[in-house]
Amino acid sequence: MNAAADVIPRVSARLCRVAAAVTPVAAAAFLSFTAYSWLMPSENDERLRSSMGHYLGLITVTPLVRLAGCGVNLLHVAILAFALWSARALLLRFAAGEVFEIETGALLRRFGKALLLYAALIPLVNSATLLIVTLANPAGERALGFGLGSEEITLALVSVVILVTGSVLADAARMAADHRQIV
Amino acid sequence: MPIVVRLDVMLARRKMRSKELAEHIGITEANVSLLKSGRVKGVRFETLAQICAALDCQPGELLEYRPDGGASEG
Structure with a gap:
């Protein structure tokens, strides 16, 4: 049931449509940038080294390292792209005025889940990346590290809030739909 | 639904x-x-009372229980 079709103001609907148009571009940009930074030769090696911080000098970038690093990081960014795709579907529903709907809540929950998975995997992907870029080193110079930053924790907390909000919205919309069937 | 609305x-x-x-x-x-x-x-008691008042009838004359179902009758 499209109960809220005429509730959303025109400006908000337009904003939602613009944001919905931006999300796939952002997803494509994240994926392209990740692929570019791993697969393109030398000019990105320095950035790769600097992103590895303390392990500067230990990194050996071979074609296989590039491919493995690209694969792991692309998979990780694909989760973010999926989250953005869910956000796009959600924004399009908002633009259509479908704000207080079960499906809207489900989409918000899906966005939160994907974002939470992305945040949870950041430390693991960083560890895997470090291992990959030092794997070609001689024995004794390979590294495996684990780090948890405040940014990951903040992102995870925000994701949980989005996830819970989506669940509550879906439940509330379900109850409202139920209520509409009582005359 | 075993409740039939008549x-x-x-x-x-x-x-x-x-x-x-x-x-x-x-x-x-x-x-x-x-x-x-x-x-x-469902039907609110308030709505049911208003229908009964308008049609001068009892709730039992509007609703019927049939264990075998019969959703759309009535």
Whole structure:
């Protein structure tokens, strides 16, 4: 049931449509940038080294390292792209005025889940990346590290809030739909 | 649903149209139509009381329990 079709103001609907148009571009940009930074030769090696911080000098970038690093990081960014795709579907529903709907809540929950998975995997992907870029080193110079930053924790907390909000919205919309069937 | 709504029978007996009943009890004609076809999840006591007052009948004359089902009758 499209109960809220005429509730959303025109400006908000337009904003939602613009944001919905931006999300796939952002997803494509994240994926392209990740692929570019791993697969393109030398000019990105320095950035790769600097992103590895303390392990500067230990990194050996071979074609296989590039491919493995690209694969792991692309998979990780694909989760973010999926989250953005869910956000796009959600924004399009908002633009259509479908704000207080079960499906809207489900989409918000899906966005939160994907974002939470992305945040949870950041430390693991960083560890895997470090291992990959030092794997070609001689024995004794390979590294495996684990780090948890405040940014990951903040992102995870925000994701949980989005996830819970989506669940509550879906439940509330379900109850409202139920209520509409009582005359 | 084993509850059958017999509102159309009572409307016919009282020679009243759905539109008149809807105006009388203050709900939409669409909701009266849904109620008549039994495609609702429930009826508020308030609505039931208003229907009974408008049609001069008892709730038992509007609702019937049939264990074997019969969703759309009435």
